Amino acid sequence: MTHMHITAWALGFILFALAYMMLKQGKEKPAKITQMILRLDYLFILYTGGDLIAYYFNGSPLLPEAIIKGLAGVWIIAVMEMMLVKLRKQKSLKGLWIQFVIAVIIVLVLGFFRLPMSV
Numbered sequence: 001m002t003h004m005h006i007t008a009w010a011l012g013f014i015l016f017a018l019a020y021m022m023l024k025q026g027k028e029k030p031a032k033i034t035q036m037i038l039r040l041d042y043l044f045i046l047y048t049g050g051d052l053i054a055y056y057f058n059g060s061p062l063l064p065e066a067i068i069k070g071l072a073g074v075w076i077i078a079v080m081e082m083m084l085v086k087l088r089k090q091k092s093l094k095g096l097w098i099q100f101v102i103a104v105i106i107v108l109v110l111g112f113f114r115l116p117m118s119v
């Protein structure tokens with residue numbers, strides 16, 4: 001499941017970057033299609049992440065960190081979605097980029113250095 005989770009979020013970052021660049025170049029239609037595939041991938045991320053969290057509900061002392069990891073993951077998804085919306089409206093993305101960086105740091109630190117990646 002860990003590998004599926006990595007596949008899911010790595011694909012998410014790639015699709016997000018593609019949609020972002022397409023919108024920047026004014027390619028509205030391909031960006032829309034890419035964003036639709038990205039939304040399907042969100043489900044894949046949530047499913048694999050949800051499955052990983054389930055393993056911590058057996059009295060594991062790492063449960064709080066796994067929950068924070070999951071919330072930060074959901075936060076990244078929300079920020080990516082809002083960025084694409086704001087980009088279309090040509091509004092400033094500064095606040096969202098700051099949130100993105102903070103959430104990614106939390107996710108990477110907890111995901112790679114704190115949680116065991118055993119399953």
Ligand code: HEM
Binds near residue numbers: 053111
């Ligand atoms: C774009 C969003 C996300 C990113 C970038 C992300 C990234 C990561 C990374 C780097 C790891 C450590 C390596 C791995 O096991 O894959 C990880 C593990 C984990 N993720 Fe996510 N994740 C995201 C979304 C989620 C969501 C939405 C949830 C929960 C609903 C979640 C729950 C978990 C859990 C519980 C682990 C710990 C697995 C373990 O080591 O035992 N993640 N994630």
